[in-house]
Amino acid sequence: MANKKNTEVPINGLYDEDGKLFGEDAPEIDLREGGGESEGEAEVSLSQDELEALCRESVCPGCDVHKEAETVRLRALADAENVKKRLLREAEDLKKYAGESVLADLLPVLDNLDLALAHTGNLDDACKNFVIGVEMTRKLFLDAVKGHGLEAVQAERGVGFDPEVHEAVGTVEEGGLDNNAIAQVVQGGYVLKGRLLRPAKVMVNKT
Template structure:
C-alpha cells in the first residue's frame, strides 16, 4: 500500500511543479500605477469592507485631532498659570508690607520710612500685576463666596447688608483663578 501512496504523492508533486512553471512563464509585469488601477476596478465602492475602512480612518483622524486640541489647551493652561506657585509664595511679602504701612501710618517720626515702604509696595504690586496677579475685595464691595472667605459678621450702619465690612487679609486672583481668597468680615444688619 505504501507503494501506491508514494506514486500518487509523486504524481501530485509533479503536477504542482508543472503548474508553477506554467504560472511563472505566464507572469505579467505591471507598473505600480497599472496595479493600483486594477485594484480600483475590482474593489466595489459600495463594499462593506471599504466603507468600514473609511470610517475607521475618519475616526482615527478625529481622535488625532482631538488629542492635538487637548494638548494645545493643556499647553496654553500651563503657560498661563506657570507663575502661580512663585506668585503665591510672594503673597506673604505683600501682606507684611501692608502690615508695616498700617502700623506706621500715623507715626510722624516714621514718615519717610512709611513713604519708602509704600513705594516698595507699589513697585512690587506693579511687577506682579504684569504677570496677571490682581487683588480682590475691599470694604464696601458685595460679598462673593467665589473670591471671599467670611471670617465673621459685623454691623456697620452705612454699608448694605451682605457687603464687606472689613478686610482681614487681601485676596488675590491670577488671570481669573483665585490664588488666595480674601478673608473678610461681612456686614449683617438686623
C-alpha cells in the same frame, strides 16, 4: 525488387510510420521568457499607491465592512485632532502660568506689607517717613509683579461679596452697610492673567 513497406516499429516511439518525428509538423514552441504571451499583451506594473487605490475601488462603498472601516478611520482622525488641540492648549497654559508658583510664594511678602500699613494710624510724626517708605516699597513690589500678570482682587469695604473671588471667613452686622457687602478685608486676594491665584478673605455684612 519492389520497395518493401517499412513496418519497423519506431525507436522508442519517436518516429511515425513515415519516418518522421512525432509532432514534426506541430508549430515550434518558443521557450524563451515571455515567448508564451500573445501579441499585444504586456507585463503590468503598478505602484503601491495605485494598488491601494485599486483595492479601495474594488470594495463596495455600501457594504457594512466598508462603512465600519470608514467610521473607525474618522473616529481615529477626530481623536488625533483632539489630542493635538489638548497638547497645544496645555503647552500654552504651561507657558502662560510658568511663574505661578513663584508669584504664589511672594504673596506673604505683600501680606506683611499690608499688615504693617494697617497699624500705622496711631504713629507719631517721627514714624511718618517709615510709613512712606513701606508704602513706596509695596507700590514698587506690586508694579513689579503686575508686569508678570499678577493683579489684586477688588476687595474693599462696602463692595458687594463675590463668591468667585472672595472667601467669607465670618459675618458681622453693621447698619451702615448693605446686606452681603464686605465689612472688612482680612487678607488680600490676587489673580494671575485672569486665573484666581488666591481669593480675598473678607468679613461679610449680614443685616
